[in-house]
Amino acid sequence: MTRTERDSMGEMTLPDDVYYGIQTARAIDNFKISGLKPLPTFVDACLLIKKATALVNAELGCIPVGMGMAIAAAADEILDGQLRDQFVVDVYQAGAGTSHHMNVNEVLANRALEILGDVKGNYNAVNPNDHVNYGQSTNDVIPTAIRIGALLALDHVLLPALANLNEQLRIKAIAFADIVKSGRTHLQDAVPVRLGDEFQAYAQIISDHIQRIHLAANDLKTLGLGGSASGTGLNTHPRYCDRVAEKLSEITGFELKPASNLMAAMQSMAPFVNVSGAIRNLAQDTCKIANDLRLMDSGPKTGLREIQLPPVQPGSSIMPGKYNPVIAEMTNMVCYQVIGYDTAIAFAAQAGQLELNVMMPLIAYDLIQSIEILGRAIDTLAAKCIRGITAVEDRCLAYAEGSLSLVTALNTHIGYLNAADVAKESLATGKSLRQVVLDKGLMTAEKLAEVLDLEQMSRPNG
Missing domain, CATH: 1.10.275.10 (Fumarase/aspartase (N-terminal domain))
Structure with a gap:
């Protein structure tokens, strides 16, 4: 038929x-x-x-x-x-x-x-x-649809996922609160830290991003719907603009309002660039956290092996017994894609001419796709990775006790130059820092034990 x-x-x-x-x-x-x-x-x-x-x-x-x-x-x-x-x-x-x-x-x-x-x-x-x-035009419907679509994606996918990730990170921060490990800067030994404090920092980073995204999303709630073909409102009822914003608010549950200048709302893609930028910013930090997890789980024999990520599938088609940090790896890939989408959105946003930006289909797809794939990746990271992380406590302690950066605590007692000499001799001879200090007669054993207390060093003011 x-x-x-x-x-x-x-x-x-x-x-x-x-x-x-x-x-x-x-x-x-x-x-x-x-x-x-x-x-x-x-x-x-x-x-x-x-x-x-x-x-x-x-x-x-x-x-x-x-x-x-x-x-x-x-x-x-x-x-x-x-x-x-x-x-x-x-x-x-x-x-x-x-x-x-x-x-x-x-x-x-x-x-x-x-x-x-x-x-x-x-x-x-x-x-x-x-x-x-x-009373409508592609020119006012599509930018409004991008706004509503992005709000839906944030509300249903990304923000719940971020809340879950934040919770799982805070749970691990509490669980690992007493585990001392070596800090690292420049990928070199640094002063001791608590594993729990590292996870607490991750949680705070995510919490800050939640606030940034909420702030950026407010831009999406101002609508150009009613502008019709070029922002003049041609062929619309005089009450249409206000009524349709009210009706759409009622249907969606979002607090929407008509733009004070419908022509500006039609021309400018700035709200989408702003939200995309917040999502890209989140992707960059999420990528860093995933990289940290991979690094701390490296090994098991030849890497750091301070934590163990939960194995979720075999890691090799040829090496038996191997597992890989696949959830963190997937998260990295999604973050890279989101950063690429943000670049495309930025180029598309500046490509408008006069009363219309004709690149909106690209912006619509890339923005909503960014929000949703990053949200699903973060939800998976929280559920299948963060939740099941365990600490390898003896490895953490061994690194903390063996770190040359413990010498930092000696600065105020023996001076920076003497402390540097102690570190060099320890590295050259294989003697512990404690032994070198005692051999040189720089401190008493009792005072040295007090100064090199790992628990105190990792939280000196707490």
């Missing part, structure tokens, strides 16, 4: 079982680029916008009430999981996202037609452009 649809360029025959229409079909033919389809979260954001706009336009008398309810009902069905395979336009598509936008409009129009007892393709009854898209 087929149906024939017509647009401004002519006619086309489509299979009757598809819910997208002729403009989507043209985009499928034009953009056989990556095979990447729109992210589900971005589709959800578009559907939430279309539901809100349909209800508001119906309330304002711009479209019939029954039609508005049918469009909203169609959006709800898809949000509940139906017809998800109908959003088919490649990520790399027509500038500004017109192809994806019309894909959404056509699917909603055709499903609304069925809800009203009509047949797909009868656009005289429900039209993708004239009704589903009433």
